[in-house]
Amino acid sequence: MAASSHRIMLGPLVAAIDQGTSSTRFLVFNSKTAELLSHHQVEIKQSFPKEGWVEEDPKEILQSVYECMERTCEKLMQLNIDISNIKGMCLFV
Secondary structure, eight states: OOGGGOOBOOOOEEEEEEEOSSEEEEEEEETTTOOEEEEEEEEOOOBOSSTTOOBOOHHHHHHHHHHHHHHHHHHHHHTTBOGGGEEEEEEEO
16 A cells, blocks of 8 residues: 555544634644644625625635635645544634
């Protein structure tokens, strides 16, 4: 078996979705060391229909979460980190 096919077992890993006002981020940490292993961020479009109002498309927000999760997991796999070891997730808004 090739060395590149071996996955590194860190963990357990913990993931976080950080949903901010203007972007979504997905981050994965080593739960034992709190080391940030990978992350991805996507900007979200905003509209300002009235003074003091901000509107965002909920479908775009959800899609940005999926994209961030996908890209972060791709980055982890490129580092040969086993994504099946993500054991917990939290959401920050």
